[in-house]
Amino acid sequence: LNNLIDYFISQKSVLLEYWRYIFPILVALYVFISFYDKRRYGGKKQLNQQQVEKNASNKKLVNDEAADGDENEDFEDDELQPSLENKLYIPFTGAKITLDPDQKIAAEKFYKIVNDRRSVRKYSSRKIDVEILEKCIHAAATSPSGAHTEPWTFCLISDPDIKLQVREIIENEEFINYTQRMAKQWVTDLKPLKTDHVKEYLTEAPYLILIFKQTYGFKPDGQKKQHYYNEISTSIATGILLCALQSAGLSSLVTTPLNCGPALRILLDRPPHEKLLVLLPVGYPSEDCSIPDLQRKPIDEILVKY
Amino acid sequence: LNNLIDYFISQKSVLLEYWRYIFPILVALYVFISFYDKRRYGGKKQLNQQQVEKNASNKKLVNDEAADGDENEDFEDDELQPSLENKLYIPFTGAKITLDPDQKIAAEKFYKIVNDRRSVRKYSSRKIDVEILEKCIHAAATSPSGAHTEPWTFCLISDPDIKLQVREIIENEEFINYTQRMAKQWVTDLKPLKTDHVKEYLTEAPYLILIFKQTYGFKPDGQKKQHYYNEISTSIATGILLCALQSAGLSSLVTTPLNCGPALRILLDRPPHEKLLVLLPVGYPSEDCSIPDLQRKPIDEILVKY
Numbered sequence: 001l002n003n004l005i006d007y008f009i010s011q012k013s014v015l016l017e018y019w020r021y022i023f024p025i026l027v028a029l030y031v032f033i034s035f036y037d038k039r040r041y042g043g044k045k046q047l048n049q050q051q052v053e054k055n056a057s058n059k060k061l062v063n064d065e066a067a068d069g070d071e072n073e074d075f076e077d078d079e080l081q082p083s084l085e086n087k088l089y090i091p092f093t094g095a096k097i098t099l100d101p102d103q104k105i106a107a108e109k110f111y112k113i114v115n116d117r118r119s120v121r122k123y124s125s126r127k128i129d130v131e132i133l134e135k136c137i138h139a140a141a142t143s144p145s146g147a148h149t150e151p152w153t154f155c156l157i158s159d160p161d162i163k164l165q166v167r168e169i170i171e172n173e174e175f176i177n178y179t180q181r182m183a184k185q186w187v188t189d190l191k192p193l194k195t196d197h198v199k200e201y202l203t204e205a206p207y208l209i210l211i212f213k214q215t216y217g218f219k220p221d222g223q224k225k226q227h228y229y230n231e232i233s234t235s236i237a238t239g240i241l242l243c244a245l246q247s248a249g250l251s252s253l254v255t256t257p258l259n260c261g262p263a264l265r266i267l268l269d270r271p272p273h274e275k276l277l278v279l280l281p282v283g284y285p286s287e288d289c290s291i292p293d294l295q296r297k298p299i300d301e302i303l304v305k306y
Numbered sequence: 307l308n309n310l311i312d313y314f315i316s317q318k319s320v321l322l323e324y325w326r327y328i329f330p331i332l333v334a335l336y337v338f339i340s341f342y343d344k345r346r347y348g349g350k351k352q353l354n355q356q357q358v359e360k361n362a363s364n365k366k367l368v369n370d371e372a373a374d375g376d377e378n379e380d381f382e383d384d385e386l387q388p389s390l391e392n393k394l395y396i397p398f399t400g401a402k403i404t405l406d407p408d409q410k411i412a413a414e415k416f417y418k419i420v421n422d423r424r425s426v427r428k429y430s431s432r433k434i435d436v437e438i439l440e441k442c443i444h445a446a447a448t449s450p451s452g453a454h455t456e457p458w459t460f461c462l463i464s465d466p467d468i469k470l471q472v473r474e475i476i477e478n479e480e481f482i483n484y485t486q487r488m489a490k491q492w493v494t495d496l497k498p499l500k501t502d503h504v505k506e507y508l509t510e511a512p513y514l515i516l517i518f519k520q521t522y523g524f525k526p527d528g529q530k531k532q533h534y535y536n537e538i539s540t541s542i543a544t545g546i547l548l549c550a551l552q553s554a555g556l557s558s559l560v561t562t563p564l565n566c567g568p569a570l571r572i573l574l575d576r577p578p579h580e581k582l583l584v585l586l587p588v589g590y591p592s593e594d595c596s597i598p599d600l601q602r603k604p605i606d607e608i609l610v611k612y
Contacts, residue, residue: 019325026332033339087598094591097422098555103434107441110553114448114546116403128409134609135413141608142420143545144560150603157612229562232541232583236560239449239545240420247416249404254450254542256535268612277538285400292393297456302447303440306463306574 113247118291120251123205123283130158132248133207133282140241146229151214152237155268158207162267166210166279167202169263174199177258201253205281209252210264211238212274234277245282252280419553424597426557429511429589436464438554439513439588446547452535457520458543461574464513471573472516472585473508476563480505483564507559511587515558516570517544518580540583551588558586 100106137154145151157163174197202208213234217225227233238254245252257264261276406412443460451457463469480503508514519540523531533539544560551558563570567582 026336030332030336087600089596090599092424092426092591092595092597094426094557094595095419095422095552095555097419099419099553103438103554103556104441107438107445107550107554110550111441111445111448113401113403113405114445114550116401117448117450118398119450120398120400130611132409132413134605135410135417137609138605139413139417139420141605142417142423142602144423144425144548148600150608152608154609155612156609159612162612231537232544232562235538235541236545236548238538239542239547240549241545242450242542243546243549244413244416244420246401247405248409248413249401250409251400256538268610270610285398289398289400290395291398293396294393294454296448299440299444299447302456302458302460303443304459304461304574304576305436306461306465306468 114243117242117246118251119253120281120283120285120289120291121201121253122286122289123201123251123281124286125204125206126284128206128250128283130156132250133209136241136244136248136250137209139244140237143233143237143240145233145237146227149214149217149225149227149230149233151217151227151230152234153212153214153270153274155210155212155270156207157210157268160203163203163208165267166208166264167199169267170199170202170257170260170279171197173257173259173263181258201281204286205283207282209241209280209282210268211241211277211280212265212270213277215273215275217273231277238278238280241280250282251285252282255279255281420549423548423552424557425559426587426589426591426595426597427507427559428592428595429507429557429587430592431510431512432590434512434556434589436462438556439515442547442550442554442556443515445550446543449539449543449546451539451543452533455520455523455531455533455536455539457523457533457536458540459518459520459576459580460547461516461518461576462513463516463574466509468573469509469514472514472570473505475569475573476505476508476566476585477503479563479565479569487564507587510592511589513588515547515586515588516574517547517583517586518571518576519583521579521581523579537583544584544586547586556588557591558588561585561587 098106099109133156137156140154141150141152143150143152157166178197211234213230214227215230216227219225242252242254256278257276264276264279265272265274404412405415439462443462446460447456447458449458463472484503517540519536520533521536522533525531548558548560562584563582570582570585571578571580
């Protein structure tokens with residue numbers, strides 16, 4: 001190796017000559033990369049590194065899959081309250097309220113209700129009693145969550161001005177998406193579906209529900225409290241919300257507006273630790289509403305029995 | 307700057323002297339960092355970088371939040387089938403099957419059903435008709451998903467041997483978690499809840515449901531098809547499953563076994579593009595089942611109206 005270096009140095013005298021310029025550039029580059037890395041990946045990098053070490057030292061299955069486990073803390077459930085207070089335990093006998101005394105009929109009834117759900121993009125202006133929506137959101141918030149942190153905030157918008165501002169933020173971003181960001185193939189693929197950057201449903205639907213995940217919370221003493229699994233928990237709550245809306249005869253559409261999270265958070269005056277997960281217009285289909293004739297996968301493609 | 311460099315070089319002649327050793331080390335360090343980065347963050351880094359550029363060039367809100375948008379593609383919904391075939395459109399008039407003709411009563415009924423749900427850790431051995439579980443899973447699979455990719459697989463286990471193997475995999479990992487990986491504070495916090503690495507429910511519950519997210523799928527020609535938002539989609543499906551089980555009078559517990567995904571995937575012979583999202587024991591509470599007397603947040607802590 002030393003021979004190689006000697007050879008390299010003797011050949012490239014020009015490198016030594018300009019070294020005074022090259023060196024600070026290299027240093028600056030290194031500093032920039034380190035800084036960039038830290039800023040971008042901060043905690044995540046540390047987590048992955050820890051995980052790699054863990055996996056290596058425990059001689060457990062180490063393969064590519066280990067790397068994608070950003071959420072490897074135990075999700076656990078309502079029970080897992082990480083607090084020092086001794087919780088009172090009460091007996092529990094299971095579900096008291098079901099859809100039918102016959103469990104098979106109950107499961108069938110529930111399946112029929114949710115199987116009737118389709119995503120709706122064109123809404124009528126028909127009003128909805130706000131109490132119905134409140135009750136549906138209350139139902140969503142019964143979701144289990146990592147360590148019972150309940151890491152969600154539901155923003156319910158009916159004010160036409162605010163709906164318009166939401167629409168402007170999203171349409172501006174979507175216009176850039178469709179014209180600059182999205183691959184040509186993707187835009188071409190979408191053409192038959194008449195999907196473009198114009199999102200009329202954002203002002204047509206009587207209500208918008210914006211669901212924020214809380215990436216962390218606060219203990220009574222003001223200290224930060226990590227919200228493990230806040231995205232999975234809030235998504236499960238979203239699933240419960242969809243069932244509630246459907247049970248009450250309301251239609252919706254699950255969307256994740258590309259790049260709009262921060263602007264919408266500021267518009268709605270939510271704190272920085274809340275991040276937009278999904279946005280749902282809620283209402284009734286317009287008279288001319290139509291949907292693509294899609295089929296769902298048959299049960300044997302999604303269920304494996306052991 | 308040049309003066310500074312001159313000064314630097316004259317002072318630190320030792321640096322020039324040992325340059326032949328320092329230079330290759332710097333190069334190796336740089337190569338290592340680049341390589342390490344690519345391996346760890348591959349696509350993600352690219353995405354974030356694009357995003358930074360986008361945000362900068364569009365003079366849009368650029369702040370720390372932009373960095374956490376791993377899933378910045380449009381989630382969209384059932385409708386968004388990215389395929390060139392022209393889908394047939396059919397009229398849609400909204401929900402036909404609801405819980406009650408009166409929407410307020412329907413929403414209230416649904417709320418009461420799901421509010422009755424509590425996570426159960428102790429199960430009786432009482433059997434469940436498999437058809438009920440199949441129907442509940444079928445209901446979960448009506449979930450919307452990014453571009454209608456339906457990126458989920460439900461593994462339903464009743465075989466006692468396989469349940470025992472699942473338990474062994476998880477208990478071995480959990481023992482390491484509790485004794486080595488988890489912070490002392492966390493383990494201390496859990497003591498009053500009597501939560502430890504022994505997971506009897508994994509063999510006591512008549513059924514286990516393991517829900518896998520499919521990180522990608524395959525087109526008819528065998529090409530890989532990206533599954534955008536597979537985690538959010540599969541979590542929403544999990545939320546629907548919880549409602550279905552509850553409606554049918556069954557109890558469950560949402561868990562995310564720490565570090566066990568790959569071993570469980572191999573045990574159940576699932577392909578590498580499927581990653582374990584959650585594991586749910588399903589059944590009836592045992593006679594001595596008890597739950598902590600937890601309260602849920604009041605509605606005004608989770609709902610903001612505009």
